[in-house]
Amino acid sequence: MPGLEQDSRLPHELVYTCTDCGAINEPILVEFPARLGGAKYIRRRCQCMLRKNIEAVERAKNFERTQRYERYFSFSTLGKRFSSKSFENFKASKETAAALRKTKEFVNKIIKATSSDEERAQGVILIGPVGTGKSHLAAAAFNKLKESKACIFVNVPELLERIRASYSSKSNEREDDIVNAVKQCDVLILDDLGSERHKGDDDWATEKLFTIVDFRYRNMRPIFCTTNCQPNSLEDKIGPRIMSRLREICDLTPCLGEDYRYRCVFERRA
Numbered sequence: 001m002p003g004l005e006q007d008s009r010l011p012h013e014l015v016y017t018c019t020d021c022g023a024i025n026e027p028i029l030v031e032f033p034a035r036l037g038g039a040k041y042i043r044r045r046c047q048c049m050l051r052k053n054i055e056a057v058e059r060a061k062n063f064e065r066t067q068r069y070e071r072y073f074s075f076s077t078l079g080k081r082f083s084s085k086s087f088e089n090f091k092a093s094k095e096t097a098a099a100l101r102k103t104k105e106f107v108n109k110i111i112k113a114t115s116s117d118e119e120r121a122q123g124v125i126l127i128g129p130v131g132t133g134k135s136h137l138a139a140a141a142f143n144k145l146k147e148s149k150a151c152i153f154v155n156v157p158e159l160l161e162r163i164r165a166s167y168s169s170k171s172n173e174r175e176d177d178i179v180n181a182v183k184q185c186d187v188l189i190l191d192d193l194g195s196e197r198h199k200g201d202d203d204w205a206t207e208k209l210f211t212i213v214d215f216r217y218r219n220m221r222p223i224f225c226t227t228n229c230q231p232n233s234l235e236d237k238i239g240p241r242i243m244s245r246l247r248e249i250c251d252l253t254p255c256l257g258e259d260y261r262y263r264c265v266f267e268r269r270a
Ligand SMILES: Nc1ncnc2c1ncn2[C@@H]1O[C@H](COP(=O)(O)OP(=O)(O)OP(=O)(O)O)[C@@H](O)[C@H]1O
Pocket: 085, 089, 090, 091, 092, 093, 096, 128, 129, 130, 131, 132, 133, 134, 135, 136, 137, 192, 226, 227, 228, 260, 261
């Protein structure tokens, strides 16, 4: 057997320098059964080979995941205005500094996390009046995250409308497909939470949102939200069961200042 022939060499003859990474590999002593000659020194496979194999397997797994999530990506309702938003074209101010920092932290934590500890990223609820850049920051997060994660950005009223529309016999979408996508994607960004219509705690919209938020809560999947509502009025809208879960898994972060849309109008006139 060629393998055994090799084993009969002296230990120092089995030392070699890897031509790929330059590591010096000492042989290892292996206990073979007596009929195969007992203990023998054999050449060690270089660690860099093992690492390369692991990386190849990881790449294959990631490819499969991306394929599976492809349809989630196309589900994003970012729209033309927000597809160009980034952290770079967000002008920071005192009033928005905390929101900018929190959003960046959230993104960085998720990008760095491996699939097993993604859940450690605490979510964010950006809360503030009209036009302060909440959706801008949410879109910037999305545009960054989508490079490596299955991330969905949805406007909450639109999401609910889309689910409702799927009930029609003319629809080519199925409720399950939409709901499963937002439940299972790596990161869910809910824009404009609280601007949808709820009719009390047990109405359809509250139930739908609850199923989604509760699934992600139980499975430790991160959620990022923006809202115009103050915490109390948000709770009145979405109900205490959704609110309580969101408060646990997200940090409430103010995003304040003047309405940037007005500023743009004034700058255009000036
Ligand atoms: N700090 C900023 N730097 C650059 N652009 C900004 C900034 N804040 C807001 N904008 C721009 O102003 C417009 C309005 O901002 P955005 O839609 O993010 O506000 P919002 O807080 O989500 O408002 P609303 O509560 O009404 O949804 C967007 O085009 C956004 O890119």
